[in-house]
Amino acid sequence: MTKPSFGEAFRLWAKLGFINFGGPAAQIAMMHRMLVDERRWVGETRFLHALNYCTLLPGPEAQQLATYIGWLLHRTLGGIVAGSMFILPGFLCVMALSWLYAVHGDVPLVSALFYGLQAAILAIVFQAVVRIGKRALGNRAMVTLAALAFVALFFLQVPFPLVVGTAAAAGFLGHRFAPELFKGSGHGGGGGAADKVLEDGADHLTPSTGHTVAVALIGGALWLGPVAILWIIFGWQSTWTQLGVFFSEMAVVTFGGAYAVLAYVAQEAVNQYGWLEPEEMLSGLALAETTPGPLILVVQFVGFLAGYRDPGTLDPSLAGALAATLVVWVTFVPSFLWILVGAPYIERLRGLPRLDAALTAITAAIVGVILNLAIWFALHVVFAEVRFVDIGWIHLPRPNWATLDPAAVTLALASAIALFRFNRGVVETLAGAAVLGMAWRLLV
Secondary structure, three states: OOOOOHHHHHHHHHHHHHHOOOHHHHHHHHHHHHHHHHOOOOOHHHHHHHHHHHHOOOOOHHHHHHHHHHHHHHHHHHHHHHHHHHHHHHHHHHHHHHHHHHHHOOOHHHHHHHHHHHHHHHHHHHHHHHHHHHHHOOOHHHHHHHHHHHHHHHOOOOOHHHHHHHHHHHHHHHHHHOHHHOOOOOOOOOOHHHHHHHHOOOHHHOOOHHHHHHHHHHHHHHHHHHHHHHHHHHOOOOHHHHHHHHHHHHHHHOOOHHHHHHHHHHHHHHHHOOOOOHHHHHHHHHHHHOOOOOHHHHHHHHHHHHHHHOOOOOOHHHHHHHHHHHHHHHHHHHHHHHHHHHHHHHHHOOOOHHHHHHHHHHHHHHHHHHHHHHHHHHHHHHEOOEEEEEEOOEEEEEEOHHHEOHHHHHHHHHHHHHHHHOOOOHHHHHHHHHHHHHHHHHHO
8 A cells, every 4th residue: 555646646636526416524524435445545543633733723623634635645735726616616506606697686697506515515415414414423431422522412402512522531430440442443542554554754744943934924924914915905994805804704713614604794794894785695505505615615605795886996806706715715725734733743643542542532522513413404405494493401303384485394204214324425416416406497
């Protein structure tokens, strides 16, 4: 077994960039299938170790995971290429759709095309729950942690950082009292032939103070330099400066997964800044959910509308495109920074027994986190109207059964059968669902 060449890795990251529909759960499942199961470029232990670190960071964990593994394989350049290719196709799609939305106000053909994709994505997310659950839930303690994480997030609205922190504490303490229950996912120094290949000549896996300082300074300048320039040229009250500052802050403080981030962005962008209306935020989320790339690319839609509606002396479409690019830049540059600075130190911590136990517990809790996202997404795919009510501390969904969409349910079930029963590929399943969904919306 040999490490893949840079060209082989580039082709895989490019392919992944075009097919990574479905949000973080589906994207992580795709990477696991392509990197661990099919090509064996990284081992199971290395993949889960990287995933656990990425779930603790603010920002899009799937894109950060791609960056981490790209860095493992081919150093800093490999990380930059992997993370960039994960974003680029989705960035181009959202840019085009944002322009269509801003200029024409309606995109019925696009809506029809992606109607079936939403249903297929639902099946892919549940497949992610099953795939990761099989590997992470090896005993009753792990199953319990996953179940508690799901209940805490879905019914009790416990903040995501608290859920992950509690799981880590449970693993840390559990190793002392019942170590046999907290070694299921195997975050130790071993990891099979794939991980041993990674170690050969891989001096970048060892932390270096000089490298850390250099990456931090360069990354920090690339991230905050454009914001400082906008502030100097246009002033604090400029839409451009406010976009740069707000989304730079978001990149640092928003934990809790894509939907938690988007809820925060929607509240601020709509209520505080007035960049768009509530129904437009929902349209942006729909575009981001049905295009490749991280769901957080909805911020690109927000930036486009903000720039388009306050263009200054620029053409509105050009202003929108530049504002969208600025927002994506300050949102994602920090994600590269967290990985390229922190990954060598995280690699050094592999194999510490209590840390391994904490990470094993986090992995189990992440199954509950993904299930939470899957159920939330399912409700919004198959029902046109869902509201949530609070009964004491319990947060309960109340779907309007009159708005149940039988066609969406049928397409989701058909996609699930294609994936689980007939082992069809993700791209094939997505394409079939897209065609059927478009035919249904346009012809019926």
